[in-house]
Amino acid sequence: MTGRKATTKGFARTSTVLRERIRRASESRGFAVSRLLTHWPEAVGPEIASMARPVDIGYGRQGFGATLTVLTTGAQAPLLEMQKETLRQRVNAVYGYNAISRVRITQTSASGFAEGRADFDHRPGRAKSGTAPDPQTTKAAADLAAPVENENLRRALEDLARNVLSKTRQ
Numbered sequence: 001m002t003g004r005k006a007t008t009k010g011f012a013r014t015s016t017v018l019r020e021r022i023r024r025a026s027e028s029r030g031f032a033v034s035r036l037l038t039h040w041p042e043a044v045g046p047e048i049a050s051m052a053r054p055v056d057i058g059y060g061r062q063g064f065g066a067t068l069t070v071l072t073t074g075a076q077a078p079l080l081e082m083q084k085e086t087l088r089q090r091v092n093a094v095y096g097y098n099a100i101s102r103v104r105i106t107q108t109s110a111s112g113f114a115e116g117r118a119d120f121d122h123r124p125g126r127a128k129s130g131t132a133p134d135p136q137t138t139k140a141a142a143d144l145a146a147p148v149e150n151e152n153l154r155r156a157l158e159d160l161a162r163n164v165l166s167k168t169r170q
Contacts, residue, residue, distance in 0.1 A: 036094050043094045048087055051076035055106065065101025074107045081105060137165045 041049035056069040068091055072080050080087070084103045091100050141161035148154040 036091060039094075044087055044090045048080070048083060048090075052080050052087075052105075057100070066099055067102040067104050068100045069104045069106055071106050071108060077105055077107050133162050133166045137162055140165055 036043055036054060040053060044052075052070040052072040054068060055071045058067045058069065060067065068088070070080070070087070084105070088100050088103050091103075092098050141158045144161045145154045145157035148157055
C-alpha cells in the first residue's frame with residue numbers, strides 16, 4: 001500500500017472553512033466562546049432555548065463579570081425572568097468560570113425589527129393526544145374537502161375539517 005487516498009477530492013468541511021469567520025463575528029459581538037452561540041440549546045436546555053436566544057455580551061467598566069443580553073418575546077419574558085439564575089449558571093458552565101455576572105432580558109414582538117426577530121428554532125415538540133379521530137370524522141372531513149381540485153389545499157382543508165369536527169364531538 002502506498003498510502004491513503006483522499007476521499008474529499010479537494011473539498012473541505014463547511015465547519016472548517018467557516019470556523020475562523022464565525023469566531024471573529026462572535027468575538028465582535030462579545031462572545032469569546034462561540035460554542036455558546038452554536039450550541040445554545042445544549043448549553044441552556046431546551047426549555048430556555050425555546051423562549052430566548054443570546055444577543056450580546058457586554059463588559060462593564062467595573063470589570064467584575066459580563067452582562068449577557070438575551071432576546072425573548074413579551075409573553076415569555078416573565079417566565080425567563082424567573083429562570084435568570086439558572087440561565088446564568090448554565091452559561092457560566094459553558095465558559096468554565098464565572099464569566100457572566102448579570103443577565104439582561106430584552107423583548108421583541110414575533111415580527112420584530114430586522115435583527116430582533118424572535119425566531120426561536122429550538123422549540124420542544126408538542127405532545128400528541130394519542131387518539132386517532134374516528135373513521136366517521138375522517139370520512140366527513142374528506143367529503144367536505146372533496147370538491148377542491150388542488151391536492152395540497154384539499155389535504156389542508158381535510159386536516160382542518162377533521163380537527164374542527166373532532167373538537168365539536170368532544
